[in-house]
Amino acid sequence: MVRRVRIRLGGTVLVCSIAVVLGAWMASCRPQAIEKYDKVDREPNISPDYTGTVIPANVAPLNFQIREEGSAYLVTIRSERGRPISLSSKTGQIRIPVRPWHALLEANRGRDVFFDIYVRDADHQWRRFRPIVNTIAQEDIDGTLVFRLMKPLYSLWKNIGIYQRNLANYDVSVVLHGRSFGGGCLNCHSFVGNDPTTMTISLRSKTYGSDTLMARNGSVERIGTKWGYAAWHPNGQLAVYSINRVTQFFHAGGMEVRDVVDLDSALVCYRIDSPKAASPEPLADKNRLETYPTWSPDGKYLYFCSAPILWKDRSALPPENYDKVKYDLRRVAYDLATDQWGQVETVLSADETNQSILLPRISPDGRFLVFCMCRYGCFPVYQPSSDLYLMDLATRQYRRLAINSEFSESWHSWSSNSRWIAFSSKRQGGLFTRTYLSYVDSEGTVHKPFVLPQRDPAHYDSLVETYSVPELVKGPIPVRKSLLAKAARAKASVTPVIAITGASPKAAPAEPWQERE
Numbered sequence: 001m002v003r004r005v006r007i008r009l010g011g012t013v014l015v016c017s018i019a020v021v022l023g024a025w026m027a028s029c030r031p032q033a034i035e036k037y038d039k040v041d042r043e044p045n046i047s048p049d050y051t052g053t054v055i056p057a058n059v060a061p062l063n064f065q066i067r068e069e070g071s072a073y074l075v076t077i078r079s080e081r082g083r084p085i086s087l088s089s090k091t092g093q094i095r096i097p098v099r100p101w102h103a104l105l106e107a108n109r110g111r112d113v114f115f116d117i118y119v120r121d122a123d124h125q126w127r128r129f130r131p132i133v134n135t136i137a138q139e140d141i142d143g144t145l146v147f148r149l150m151k152p153l154y155s156l157w158k159n160i161g162i163y164q165r166n167l168a169n170y171d172v173s174v175v176l177h178g179r180s181f182g183g184g185c186l187n188c189h190s191f192v193g194n195d196p197t198t199m200t201i202s203l204r205s206k207t208y209g210s211d212t213l214m215a216r217n218g219s220v221e222r223i224g225t226k227w228g229y230a231a232w233h234p235n236g237q238l239a240v241y242s243i244n245r246v247t248q249f250f251h252a253g254g255m256e257v258r259d260v261v262d263l264d265s266a267l268v269c270y271r272i273d274s275p276k277a278a279s280p281e282p283l284a285d286k287n288r289l290e291t292y293p294t295w296s297p298d299g300k301y302l303y304f305c306s307a308p309i310l311w312k313d314r315s316a317l318p319p320e321n322y323d324k325v326k327y328d329l330r331r332v333a334y335d336l337a338t339d340q341w342g343q344v345e346t347v348l349s350a351d352e353t354n355q356s357i358l359l360p361r362i363s364p365d366g367r368f369l370v371f372c373m374c375r376y377g378c379f380p381v382y383q384p385s386s387d388l389y390l391m392d393l394a395t396r397q398y399r400r401l402a403i404n405s406e407f408s409e410s411w412h413s414w415s416s417n418s419r420w421i422a423f424s425s426k427r428q429g430g431l432f433t434r435t436y437l438s439y440v441d442s443e444g445t446v447h448k449p450f451v452l453p454q455r456d457p458a459h460y461d462s463l464v465e466t467y468s469v470p471e472l473v474k475g476p477i478p479v480r481k482s483l484l485a486k487a488a489r490a491k492a493s494v495t496p497v498i499a500i501t502g503a504s505p506k507a508a509p510a511e512p513w514q515e516r517e
Helices: 002-028 098-106 481-489
Strands: 038-040 062-066 070-078 085-089 112-120 124-131 132-136 144-150 159-168 172-177 185-192 196-206 212-215 219-223 230-232 236-250 258-271 277-278 288-295 299-309 327-337 340-348 356-362 368-374 387-392 396-398 409-414 422-426 434-439 466-473 498-499
Touching: 038 112, 070 098, 085 098, 144 185, 159 185, 172 481, 185 230, 185 466, 196 230, 212 481, 219 481, 230 288, 236 288, 288 356, 299 356, 327 356, 368 409, 387 409, 422 466, 434 466
Parallel strands: 038 124, 258 288, 277 498, 409 466
Antiparallel strands: 070 085, 070 112, 112 124, 112 132, 144 159, 144 466, 159 172, 185 196, 196 212, 212 219, 230 236, 236 258, 258 277, 288 299, 299 327, 327 340, 356 368, 368 387, 387 396, 409 422, 422 434
């Protein structure tokens, strides 16, 4: 009995000792306890770079790593209103609690938020760095990001999935994964505006074929044709999609050895209530390549990219003059009531820019158009020269955005309130695409981007997968992944008859299984 009492007493003493030591250490790390410190006249090095940017009040905490040598770290996050958040760390990893973070940001919309960072050196002397300052936007960002996650492969389909992320926290769920239908590929997810209730996904599978899934109002059907890049008319009853004969080839050297050429392409109109799909003459010129459709928010114009075909032999790879192909930005009027198309007009010519104009996306308020330009071709993610540009549609004046890097900027989308864009960038070394978010103010100024925040501040340091085609939508996708998976394995419920009046692309061969970002 005495022995047990001694053991219990000893355990209690040990626990108390640990508590005292831990309490003393934590007390020494509280901001109010640091009365003596040396001022450092610069901002601390942190990763990711969450400095000098504009952030939405509904975004997940911007967890980061302090890249300064030290034995202890302390951070205070504060603004004009609300309770500051105080955090301490021995490693420099700063993980911010979600609820206090959102409370602080919500109370300070339109104001600056400050990050005070202290670092203790080996001599137990504290240093205080110049505060990091970010600004909290008045406007929220759409709550969900839908993206494709894949390894940077080029010869086969493997472990490819479409996911959705709750931007207010770090919750990620699978929308559909290739393993659900024999390890197939899936891409080109698109929505009616920023509405998650209507979605299409293109499938490619050696076992189940290459078709398109369409999810509407909680149900799913399989359409017996493969859609390329798709754009939904605002009324949700008509979609325009591309059919492309795209193939991949390689260079002997350079920053990016992969390349893509579209040997033939056209645009096709699909109506939900019709068994036929049409390819009107303005969208399928047999002498040109048409791709990347997007609608104006009022549905009166279809914008797309178009380039002349510069080769006669469509079987050669790469074809002659592939590096001289440059796409114009064009548009064509459309009357929904009469189902009539107007004449094609050039909005911005490659002859004027001497670059290839790709991936047009118009802000939901109809004011601005963001697009990519690169040296040549149709696939900006493989072009280190690809940059983002913004056009004022009222004046058609355009400019290169200051947010570009030395590496490729590509796939982009708008939030429903026209105040945020999500885009893909390879600025972290040139190999892997990551999703960045940028605030766009009422004057069209696009502010410094910040990378999609993660629970682990070191998430991107070891991630060997790419984030592709980020789409902002107003909420989670309501259809269950089990329904999407079942439809991906089923036979097509409808197979539209496509009458091609211009270009006549052929289906890409099943082998090799080429995959592109």
